[in-house]
Amino acid sequence: MSILTIKDIDLFNKKVMIRLDFNVPIRDGIILSNKRIKSSLPTIKYALNKGAIIILTSHLGRPIEGIYNKKYTLLPIVNYLEKKLNISINFISNYLNKKISFSKYKSKIFMLENVRFNIGENKNSKSLSKKYANMCDIFVMDAFATAHRKHSSTYGIINFVPISCIGLLFNAEIKALANIVSNPIRPLVSIVGGAKISTKFNVLNYLGSISDNLIVGGGISNTFIAINNNVGKSLYEPSYINKAKKLLSKYNIFYPVDSRIGKKFSKNAKAYLRNINSISDNDEIMDFGDKTINLMYNILIKAKTILWNGPVGVFEFPNFREGTKCISEVIKKNQPFTVVGGGDTIAAIEYFNIVDKVSYISTGGGSFLKFLEGQELPVISALKNKLDLF
Ligand code: AMP
Numbered sequence: 013m014s015i016l017t018i019k020d021i022d023l024f025n026k027k028v029m030i031r032l033d034f035n036v037p038i039r040d041g042i043i044l045s046n047k048r049i050k051s052s053l054p055t056i057k058y059a060l061n062k063g064a065i066i067i068l069t070s071h072l073g074r075p076i077e078g079i080y081n082k083k084y085t086l087l088p089i090v091n092y093l094e095k096k097l098n099i100s101i102n103f104i105s106n107y108l109n110k111k112i113s114f115s116k117y118k119s120k121i122f123m124l125e126n127v128r129f130n131i132g133e134n135k136n137s138k139s140l141s142k143k144y145a146n147m148c149d150i151f152v153m154d155a156f157a158t159a160h161r162k163h164s165s166t167y168g169i170i171n172f173v174p175i176s177c178i179g180l181l182f183n184a185e186i187k188a189l190a191n192i193v194s195n196p197i198r199p200l201v202s203i204v205g206g207a208k209i210s211t212k213f214n215v216l217n218y219l220g221s222i223s224d225n226l227i228v229g230g231g232i233s234n235t236f237i238a239i240n241n242n243v244g245k246s247l248y249e250p251s252y253i254n255k256a257k258k259l260l261s262k263y264n265i266f267y268p269v270d271s272r273i274g275k276k277f278s279k280n281a282k283a284y285l286r287n288i289n290s291i292s293d294n295d296e297i298m299d300f301g302d303k304t305i306n307l308m309y310n311i312l313i314k315a316k317t318i319l320w321n322g323p324v325g326v327f328e329f330p331n332f333r334e335g336t337k338c339i340s341e342v343i344k345k346n347q348p349f350t351v352v353g354g355g356d357t358i359a360a361i362e363y364f365n366i367v368d369k370v371s372y373i374s375t376g377g378g379s380f381l382k383f384l385e386g387q388e389l390p391v392i393s394a395l396k397n398k399l400d401l402f
Contacts, residue, residue, distance in 0.1 A: 014397040018055060018152050023064035024354035027114055029148035030055060031165055033155035033375070034070035034089045036386060041088050048157070049206065055154045055179035056097065056121075065114050066121045067148055067299055068093075068101075069165050070155065071128040076132040080105075090123050097121075108143050127165040130288035134163055141168030154179025154266035156186075159391040170394040171265050178395065181375070186392070188372040192319055192351050194347060198224055201315035203339060206322030206356065209252045218386035219319065220263030225311050227266045229324025229335055234297050236260065236267040237288045244273070244295035266311060270301030271333055283331035299325030300335030308335070312342040318350045321384065323360045333363075340364035353380035 033053040037044040055309045059066050068091065075084040075365045102117050105125040116124060126134050132140040141164040150174040158166050170176045204212055209232045220226045228236055234248035259265060268288055273295035274281030277292040285301045327333035343350050344366045350363055353374030361367055374380040381388055
């Protein structure tokens with residue numbers, strides 16, 4: 013069943029609370045990356061054009077609930093948005109314990125202070141959810157990156173507000189991801205790298221089941237190598253060796269035949285090539301070796317769709333970025349339909365300068381992974397249940 017989007021609802025003169033993800037890096041009041049704020053703009057502009065009274069909400073960082081901390085104020089975002097939208101925004105800090113007459117203000121756009129200052133936000137407190145709901149007629153969820161969590165301002169509010177829907181960014185995210193998992197142009201090659209297999213085991217299971225090839229890299233592939241080999245000082249998880257073995261027996265998984273190892277985990281570490289059956293106790297696997305890269309290249313050039321989460325080596329270190337570079341180069345040259353998500357992977361595509369060659373970059377780290385586990389996001393379930401009631 014589908015869910016309502018902001019375009020299905022009449023917003024004119026309605027109090028519309030839009031939950032966004034303005035959780036951006038800020039140092040000394042300066043916004044260091046405005047990417048998330050920029051991707052929120054279409055929904056805000058849409059609501060403005062439709063004549064809504066707009067109440068923006070977001071979290072920022074992890075302050076202690078109940079205690080105001082200047083470091084986590086949303087004020088820098090308000091200043092940024094005022095310039096971007098060329099409109100003055102009413103910033104409201106004390107909004108839980110008094111009734112606010114939104115219609116009295118000249119400007120029709122408001123921002124509430126960081127929801128994570130409110131006691132109960134992270135625990136999805138019912139009374140807090142009701143307070144948010146009482147402030148508005150319509151709730152628009154557009155913070156895709158937080159849709160895997162059940163918090164009052166993202167999830168709890170849905171039960172108490174008359175109408176709820178998703179915004180334009182959220183809609184674009186779920187459409188792109190649903191399309192790639194349910195109807196990919198094949199061959200679909202998924203790449204899962206990163207540090208620990210335990211954090212992505214469900215993702216491997218699900219992507220293994222839908223992909224023509226699943227390439228595993230990074231610390232994750234070390235556990236696959238460890239099924240039959242010594243991995244020395246490398247990052248791996250012994251308790252997952254049997255589980256990795258089972259995955260190998262079920263799916264078409266590609267993992268390294270050789271590696272780039274270092275003698276210390278440092279940006280100055282030199283790289284040495286080793287076959288996976290000749291890793292010694294002092295070696296630390298930090299990237300794919302050349303034979304692996306060649307084999308992977310032959311898989312990647314056939315891909316019509318690539319789904320990528322996690323660098324396949326310690327790409328932050330100059331001598332250990334060859335595998336991740338190879339993936340970036342194939343995407344650049346062949347331009348298959350590519351979806352990328354996760355902070356480190358986005359940093360990698362920025363480093364290799366292929367951002368404009370990637371078809372879709374997901375803004376949602378945790379939500380992106382939850383989606384790739386084949387699971388419905390809690391916020392989506394809540395929105396569907398709500399529709400069922402009508
Ligand atoms: P994740 O958050 O799980 O996607 O992990 C990303 C991090 O994994 C990046 O910072 C990489 O440097 C790191 N990583 C990739 N390959 C390895 C490896 N072989 N050993 C240790 N860390 C790695």
